[in-house]
Amino acid sequence: MRIAVISRVFSRSGGGAESYSVALVQQLSSRHEIHVFAQESNQPVAGVTYHRVFCLSRKPRWINQVLFAIATWMQTRSGFDVVHSHENTWHGQIQTIHVRPLRHNLFFARSGMRRFVQWVKVALSPRLVTYMLLEGARFKASPARKVVATSESLRRECEQAYPDSQGDVSVITPGTHCPQHLPTRLQARQQLRLPRAGRLVLFVANDYARKGLDALLQAMKHLPADIRLVVVGNPKSAPKYRQKVDQMGLGGRIHFLGSLDDLSLAYCAADCLAHPTLEDSYAMVVLEAMAHGLPVVVSGPEHCGISQQLTQGSEALLLPDPRDAQRLAQLIGSVLGDTDLAANLRSHGLKFAERHSWERAALQYEQLYLQAASRH
Template sequence: MSIAFVVDRFGNRFGGAEAYGVALMRELFAAGHQVTVFAREYDPACDLRLPYRAIRVSTRWPGWVRGWLFAHRAARATQAGFDIVHSHCNGWCGDVEVVHVTPVRYRWRVQPMAWLKRCLSYPSLRVQTYLGLERRRMAARPGHRVVAVSQLIAYQLEQAYGPFACPLPVIPPGVSVAPASAAEVRVRTRESLGLDQHLTLCLLVARNPMRKGLPTVLQALGQLPEDVHVLVVGANAAARTCVDQAPHAVRQRVHLVAETAQVAPYYQAADIYVHPTLNDSFGMAPLEAMSFGLPVILSPAPWCGFAQYVRAGDEALVLSHPEHADELARAVVRIRTDAALRQHLQEGMRAVLARHAWPEVARQYQAVYSAILAEKNAS
């Protein structure tokens, strides 16, 4: 099968949705399919090398204009020569349209919003362009499927657009079980960060740490013993400013690493994964943390879609609210002091990983592709 994969940027270091695409295309390529990537950028450090056609859009344009130009050029570039066009971008080119984030229409027309902000959205060319792109993306046609990456996204899509003519598949991200951690990797990584080998290290991996709950993590850290530290991988300017403004006793126990595609050593160096996110349609980072054997603390739905896929207390600890720093601090203390709880969570994590294996995700997509091709042939 010849597959065109359309994504803004291809590579693990760009974020969870992008990492989803890389892992899925890896499985499909391994299964014998021909995959061509259409993207604005292909990470040269990505270990998966596929045929690539660049879609160039000048950065001089504002974001909403770039989005329309990208959609137009992607549609033109993929209109012939492929059995399936699989898109992760807003636009109208895809046979399969995978929705990773809160739908534009849900955000601007369904969820509560200040009346003035909603009124101003109607004459806004920016908002209307995004709404128009998404409306074309959702439009029913033969051989077309919209796929949600979580039950939360599926619910939001149906609230925004009503019942879909075809069933709305929900295919959450997968994960590969990490190889057994080598003790020397943990030691070496901690040494590189200047960390004592015996302290408790909490990890947060995010392209935008502020949205993933960094302020709550810092507040919780202030309530925890001095031998608890926090490592933030993916720290941007906003995250550094937030840490700089924290009390000295907190600031000196926070360690920042810039965005990188090589995250595995940091998972291996950590003891607990903290994810009090404010906005995650799914949340691949905590799932990936589980693959490295880390106990996970995360936000509940609707702030974190992944919370709908774990049994609270058995497979992860789930907060009652992402901004309850005292609750996060108590959860960290429970995990670091209760060996029985850690063992219980470890056993639960194995069940989560079994449910989210990438080969199973790829199998579900291939079933969607087969249904699409059957419809196209029939019409």
């Protein structure tokens, strides 16, 4: 099939949604003709045709989103069997939803005057009006359109925001690859220029605040001095957090590595992953860490989509309240101080990851592609 993929930032370092798009294209490119339409890309998948989409200015983001939607609509109106969008666009037979709908954030569980106030807020904001219109277009019922959520919890939120979509939203969770040949912990630390000795906790996120770095830094104050924290992700917020680290007296124990296109070295260098996210529709980083045999401490099901599939003490240690720094420190201390517990988490986590391959996800998408193309 000739498939157009719409993803504004097509790069593994862009974030979870971007990594999802890249990994899926990588899996499909061996048996389909894939064309990627993006404003930013380091062209991470060989054998794919890349189309650079016009970008007047990244800010304001809502205007750029409209211009991106118009440009990709014009470029993909014909010549493709399927158009697969990972963005807020009105076109695309396949619409993959990666984050909680704006309509859910604004209106769910609100009624009466509170709901009216929210509508007034939307009406007075060109930005919110634009996002609402684009989002509504993604969920508009059509025989040729398939909407996909990346987790079961996100599917429920989509159906709560758009009741007419009930029963029509598919769930295709992220996949992963379990690597066979990995560097040793010492080799990985040497390549990343991290301390050879001591225990390392890994934190991976582009949005440091939303993914729980504040609570994790507080937890570090309760942990022994030989335990260090490695922060990987968009370095935009790093200066603010470096200042915070110094104020907390944690200087020398926190290492900021910035963005990495390949996280394998970081997983191999660490002793455990901490992901105390406040909100995550799935959390691919947790699945990838498990695939590398890394024990995981992660927020519970109310805050993180993947945790709905995990059993406490088996595949991971679950944190009920991601803001509870003391409890977070206890869980991290348990993993790093109990070799039997760590081995158990590694074993069960690896088995969980092996059941969630990108090939499985690609086959599910191919079924949707065929259904959409037959009605196109």
